[in-house]
Amino acid sequence: MELQAVLMAAGGGSRMTDLTYNTPKAMLPVGNKPLMWYPLNLLERVGFEEVIVITTREVHKMMSSDSKIKLDVKMKLDVVCIQEDGDMGTADALRHIQERIKTDILVVSCDLITDVALHEVVDLFRAYNATLAMLMSKAHEFTETVPGQKGKKKTAEQRDFVGVDQSGKRLLFMANEADLEDGLSIRKSIVRKHPRMHIKTGLVDAHLYCLKKAVVDFLVDNKSISSIRGELVPYLVRKQFSKTTNSQKIKDDAEDQNQKKNDGPTNHELLISSRDEPLLQLAQERSCWNDHRGDMSEAYHGGKLRCYVHIMDEGPCYRVNTICREANFSKCYRYGIGVRLDTDGSDIGYYYYHYYYYYYYYYYYYNYSSLRRRFINYRDE
Amino acid sequence: MADSGETEGPGNKDVIERAKNDGRELTKEEKQRLRKEKKQQKKGKEKKDDKASQDGEKREKKPVSSASPAPQPATQPPTQKAPPAVPALVPVPASETPPPGDKPAKSKAELKAERRARQEAERASKQGKKGDVGGQQVAAGKPKAPPSELQPVVKRLPEYMQADNPEVLKKLAKKLERQQIPLRSDYGYKVSLFSHLHQYSRKAPLTQQLSIPSTVIHPAIVRLGLQYSQGIVAGSNARSVALLHAFKQVIRDYTTPPNEELSRDLVNKLKPYISFLNQCRPLSASMGNAIKYIKKEISNIPSQCKEEEAKSKLLTCIECYINEKIILAAKAIAKSSIEKISDGDVILVYGCSSLVNHILCEAFEKNRKFRVIVVDSRPRLEGREALRRLVQRGISCTYVLISAVSYILPEVSKVFLGAHALLANGYVMSRVGTSQIALVAKAFNVPVLVCCETYKFCERVQTDSFVSNELDDPDDLIVTRKGKTQLEHWQDVRLLGLLNLVYDVTPPDFVDLVITDLGMIPCTSVPVVLRVKNVDQ
Numbered sequence: 001m002e003l004q005a006v007l008m009a010a011g012g013g014s015r016m017t018d019l020t021y022n023t024p025k026a027m028l029p030v031g032n033k034p035l036m037w038y039p040l041n042l043l044e045r046v047g048f049e050e051v052i053v054i055t056t057r058e059v060h061k062m063m064s065s066d067s068k069i070k071l072d073v074k075m076k077l078d079v080v081c082i083q084e085d086g087d088m089g090t091a092d093a094l095r096h097i098q099e100r101i102k103t104d105i106l107v108v109s110c111d112l113i114t115d116v117a118l119h120e121v122v123d124l125f126r127a128y129n130a131t132l133a134m135l136m137s138k139a140h141e142f143t144e145t146v147p148g149q150k151g152k153k154k155t156a157e158q159r160d161f162v163g164v165d166q167s168g169k170r171l172l173f174m175a176n177e178a179d180l181e182d183g184l185s186i187r188k189s190i191v192r193k194h195p196r197m198h199i200k201t202g203l204v205d206a207h208l209y210c211l212k213k214a215v216v217d218f219l220v221d222n223k224s225i226s227s228i229r230g231e232l233v234p235y236l237v238r239k240q241f242s243k244t245t246n247s248q249k250i251k252d253d254a255e256d257q258n259q260k261k262n263d264g265p266t267n268h269e270l271l272i273s274s275r276d277e278p279l280l281q282l283a284q285e286r287s288c289w290n291d292h293r294g295d296m297s298e299a300y301h302g303g304k305l306r307c308y309v310h311i312m313d314e315g316p317c318y319r320v321n322t323i324c325r326e327a328n329f330s331k332c333y334r335y336g337i338g339v340r341l342d343t344d345g346s347d348i349g350y351y352y353y354h355y356y357y358y359y360y361y362y363y364y365y366y367n368y369s370s371l372r373r374r375f376i377n378y379r380d381e
Numbered sequence: 382m383a384d385s386g387e388t389e390g391p392g393n394k395d396v397i398e399r400a401k402n403d404g405r406e407l408t409k410e411e412k413q414r415l416r417k418e419k420k421q422q423k424k425g426k427e428k429k430d431d432k433a434s435q436d437g438e439k440r441e442k443k444p445v446s447s448a449s450p451a452p453q454p455a456t457q458p459p460t461q462k463a464p465p466a467v468p469a470l471v472p473v474p475a476s477e478t479p480p481p482g483d484k485p486a487k488s489k490a491e492l493k494a495e496r497r498a499r500q501e502a503e504r505a506s507k508q509g510k511k512g513d514v515g516g517q518q519v520a521a522g523k524p525k526a527p528p529s530e531l532q533p534v535v536k537r538l539p540e541y542m543q544a545d546n547p548e549v550l551k552k553l554a555k556k557l558e559r560q561q562i563p564l565r566s567d568y569g570y571k572v573s574l575f576s577h578l579h580q581y582s583r584k585a586p587l588t589q590q591l592s593i594p595s596t597v598i599h600p601a602i603v604r605l606g607l608q609y610s611q612g613i614v615a616g617s618n619a620r621s622v623a624l625l626h627a628f629k630q631v632i633r634d635y636t637t638p639p640n641e642e643l644s645r646d647l648v649n650k651l652k653p654y655i656s657f658l659n660q661c662r663p664l665s666a667s668m669g670n671a672i673k674y675i676k677k678e679i680s681n682i683p684s685q686c687k688e689e690e691a692k693s694k695l696l697t698c699i700e701c702y703i704n705e706k707i708i709l710a711a712k713a714i715a716k717s718s719i720e721k722i723s724d725g726d727v728i729l730v731y732g733c734s735s736l737v738n739h740i741l742c743e744a745f746e747k748n749r750k751f752r753v754i755v756v757d758s759r760p761r762l763e764g765r766e767a768l769r770r771l772v773q774r775g776i777s778c779t780y781v782l783i784s785a786v787s788y789i790l791p792e793v794s795k796v797f798l799g800a801h802a803l804l805a806n807g808y809v810m811s812r813v814g815t816s817q818i819a820l821v822a823k824a825f826n827v828p829v830l831v832c833c834e835t836y837k838f839c840e841r842v843q844t845d846s847f848v849s850n851e852l853d854d855p856d857d858l859i860v861t862r863k864g865k866t867q868l869e870h871w872q873d874v875r876l877l878g879l880l881n882l883v884y885d886v887t888p889p890d891f892v893d894l895v896i897t898d899l900g901m902i903p904c905t906s907v908p909v910v911l912r913v914k915n916v917d918q
Contacts, residue, residue, distance in 0.1 A: 047594065
């Protein structure tokens with residue numbers, strides 16, 4: 001088997017508590033389907049037959065009673081329930097299901113709504129033998145203001161700085177503005193290897209990751225990493241360019257170096273070589289291909305750990321994780337096309353209508369028509 | 382003639398009757414003959430009047446090739462000497478069209494044609510029943526039967542060379558559907574001389590149409606196909622090594638289904654993978670030879686061998702093959718070539734050939750003093766990679782583009798070229814531009830040495846670069862300078878075609894020596910090597 005899909009549906013929706021205090025985030029209705037349905041549909045369309053769903057008991061109960069998921073999703077859902085207290089990060093969840101993972105994994109978050117051609121991400125993973133391949137998209141400006149919150153969106157602190165190389169595929173640098181104190185500092189070794197770097201700030205991380213199995217094994221040994229997006233991904237991106245002496249970011253490294261035998265100069269537990277490593281090396285040596293030019297190094301600068309990113313230019317890619325987003329999203333459907341959904345008989349829709357009638361006054365439809373056009377296929381199903 | 386035909390016919394019958402009387406079983410040949418006779422009699426009754434006129438015209442057009450594929454006219458006396466039993470449903474070669482305005486003069490021409498056809502029929506049947514097999518192979522309907530009246534076995538053109546023939550394309554589509562592999566569609570306008578070859582776009586990889594956790598095709602093969610089509614694994618040796626590596630993984634993950642034998646089932650499992658790789662990028666000659674070797678090894682596994690044993694045996698075979706044919710061969714070739722490199726030499730190389738780079742690095746380590754001129758050409762610009770590898774070792778290099786080759790050649794003392802394949806008639810198939818370099822070198826009387834391992838020798842015969850080649854993505858030719866891309870909308874210009882050839886053939890007159898792991902041979906000895914190899918195997 002090539003890839004196993006893992007859907008993270010246990011998120012609490014910390015930024016949309018108004019909506020989630022009654023319904024868990026994964027089951028919030030968007031359009032006329034629960035939020036979880038969208039990533040599941042994406043995986044099913046692409047050809048997955050099984051998905052491991054990590055979720056809470058409540059969601060699990062709602063899933064089994066929900067008609068949309070039961071009927072529309074033909075894949076086999078292997079549901080793993082975890083505690084609801086919210087202490088478990090995404091990486092902790094991966095550690096929890098470690099025995100079920102037999103090959104490389106594709107981690108998807110339940111709040112992702114997109115119709116990306118998944119093969120673009122997976123092809124990066126396959127062709128370059130990458131350790132991590134992720135999906136990002138150019139952010140679409142939502143000019144909706146959510147009533148009840150301050151007018152300006154608090155984007156300044158939450159900007160992500162993403163550095164990619166000239167081809168736009170290799171991920172060189174990733175940091176969140178909150179982690180940077182004085183300014184953006186980039187290591188000289190990175191600049192020496194990739195003199196032309198494009199740093200982008202207007203990207204939305206879709207939280208869709210292709211990870212090698214070795215990474216999951218690494219997580220098992222390094223219990224201090226608890227979030228994929230927050231800790232694991234920046235760690236991997238940094239590790240691409242580190243030498244043995246420079247791996248002090250995670251304390252467990254030192255222990256691991258003593259435990260496992262030295263396979264190579266860089267972080268070994270992430271570089272579990274395949275059985276025919278010398279053959280692969282030979283093929284690479286004999287091949288007249290290089291991923292960069294202008295300096296004396298071989299392909300990939302001899303680095304074994306590589307992270308790639310696919311940046312979507314056009315096409316919908318939304319993460320429904322704040323009220324603002326959710327409001328833009330579902331309101332258009334629920335209230336704009338409103339009356340129809342109410343007559344669906346869906347209780348939740350009606351509930352929200354009630355809840356929000358107070359804010360309805362502030363609401364205005366911007367971008368409603370363009371959003372509607374893009375999601376017309378979801379709605380009609 | 383009809384008479385002689387009829388006289389021989391009864392003779393034939395006698396033999397068979399005698400055999401029956403003797404009580405011994407009819408041999409295979411005799412049975413076939415019997416069957417044919419019956420068919421001919423039936424055919425004679427059906428097609429007596431209908432096809433007479435049509436066939437007459439057609440016979441005019443192609444008197445020679447009526448040997449096997451063309452259906453015999455019904456006016457033919459029901460001779461037992463009719464050519465091997467080709468069913469009447471064989472589609473007449475598509476290229477035949479009745480000559481315009483020939484209708485009135487038909488009768489005389491028709492008679493002549495009939496007589497000619499009868500003569501050929503006899504000749505063909507005299508060749509014996511070996512033609513049967515050839516004819517039946519062709520019965521599937523390959524249109525371009527070359528004129529070969531004396532040769533009943535008609536050569537088939539391989540599918541990858543008939544991209545403009547809709548029948549062949551349909552058959553290919555059906556075959557791929559059966560193997561559950563998506564069909565890759567051609568891209569862009571193809572230059573008419575090369576319209577019989579496939580042209581794909583790199584932006585439309587085959588993985589678009591596959592399901593993502595690929596179940597039909599082993600993931601290692603999907604990965605390999607992707608790397609081929611993106612150009613990440615390029616170069617004859619690299620492709621073969623990567624292919625064998627992927628096959629090793631396939632063999633490791635293989636389990637024999639309950640009622641099958643490993644030797645037969647594994648070969649059948651490999652067939653769709655090979656079609657898939659062919660769709661991603663046409664197979665190279667070295668890959669073809671490697672695949673033949675593996676298939677032979679697999680089918681030679683005795684049936685009582687246990688699965689684990691068989692698998693480990695195959696894995697060691699693959700490793701041996703790589704070791705012998707690629708690694709050790711490179712060492713042997715390097716050893717012989719170093720004798721040819723003297724101090725003070727100026728060596729010209731073209732593109733990035735892994736073998737030539739290896740030779741030069743070895744020679745440099747043996748302290749030969751020489752310098753290298755690397756010639757490069759668009760759009761691949763592989764010379765840059767060769768340049769990097771040589772300079773990294775400390776060899777002093779000069780870099781020119783191919784347009785400057787005649788300017789730089791007076792300085793050159795030797796030319797070392799790598800090869801993609803060596804054809805049976807001594808021609809060298811290599812990266813496009815190689816024949817140009819060989820030609821100019823010949824004009825300047827500079828010796829040209831081709832380095833090639835024996836596993837790249839193939840039995841194909843080609844004298845030009847048109848018949849069989851590979852068309853790369855035409856968008857590679859588009860270049861952006863100062864922000865302007867002139868050819869950006871080349872598809873909108875109706876009569877503009879972009880041609881990105883990959884290979885060309887160099888005649889043996891321009892090549893002075895071929896350095897192989899069997900020694901240094903002249904170009905014309907390639908068929909001898911092939912024969913020796915076949916005898917060995």
